[in-house]
Amino acid sequence: MEIMRVKDELVCTRRVEGLKAASLRVLESQAGKLLVATDPVGAPIGKWVITTSGSAARLAMPDVKIMTDLTICGIIDNWSE
């Protein structure tokens, strides 16, 4: 899993059917890269989270048919940059 920070929500009205209405977050990686993840835990902006990728990202969703490749799977209790 990777350690990232929640930066923003992402509005994406026009999407493939397979993403359904999944909630999306913009994350910032440690290297400063912006990525988009599905968020089943409801992570607030500014929080440090761990993400899982690949096929595990789908399995981490309540609905495993959402075709994500990156999912927030936990909020870290204590993390300083």
Next chain:
Amino acid sequence: MEIMRVKDELVCTRRVEGLKAASLRVLESQAGKLLVATDPVGAPIGKWVITTSGSAARLAMPDVKIMTDLTICGIIDNWSE
């Protein structure tokens, strides 16, 4: 998912049977790398999109037998570089 910008269409006449007649787009990543994705949403050139990779890229296609590893899965409503 990654955030990329649609740069161009890609013409590729000689291709493996498994790609069928899938529509291909040249995308530019945030780091300036050029990649090729299948496009089931009809993303116009210049638009910012989110892409899903790996096995999820196939599941995001209407026909899951297209053997892509990168698919545009949504057009971002508002994005400034």
Next chain:
Amino acid sequence: MEIMRVKDELVCTRRVEGLKAASLRVLESQAGKLLVATDPVGAPIGKWVITTSGSAARLAMPDVKIMTDLTICGIIDNWSE
């Protein structure tokens, strides 16, 4: 597999159901990047370990339903940086 060093434990109370109570470790890659892995071998802090990623990370867990994408799969007997 990659060669990493165990840096710390990671406390993550709020997590997706699929991670269950899996023990998490913060690892440092050779390039100095911090990653989070599930740990079925009980690797002590400071030790050099090998990690497996992707779907293999799940198969390396005693419970293959844990939705990790990185698992410590061995402790290296002798390694100097």
Next chain:
Amino acid sequence: MEIMRVKDELVCTRRVEGLKAASLRVLESQAGKLLVATDPVGAPIGKWVITTSGSAARLAMPDVKIMTDLTICGIIDNWSE
């Protein structure tokens, strides 16, 4: 998919049984990295091609049991560096 250029053939006599007699090509990525791909389209040296990776690489082969992780899936009609 990634955009790469065919640089050479690769001779590899001693190989795992699962690679069978698959034809191998040395490719150069945009960043100048050399990679090896299976080639079901017969891409000539010097041509720009698109490649698919991961499990899609196997599905792009006529024989899906070839255990490649990178396959040339098309020859680009027109590409200038």
Next chain:
Amino acid sequence: MEIMRVKDELVCTRRVEGLKAASLRVLESQAGKLLVATDPVGAPIGKWVITTSGSAARLAMPDVKIMTDLTICGIIDNWSE
């Protein structure tokens, strides 16, 4: 597949059950990164090899249940750095 050089053997006594007694090699990538691969071909130290990753790494093993994510799948006949 990637092109790497065999650098050393790796001794790893304490390992997950799923790695069984698989023979491990330390490889050096073209960029100088050290990785660990399972070796079903018996590649001697110093040789240039090709490796396959992801789920293909398991399929390249005689026993597909070994949970590796990187396997040496061939020894290159002729390669100069």
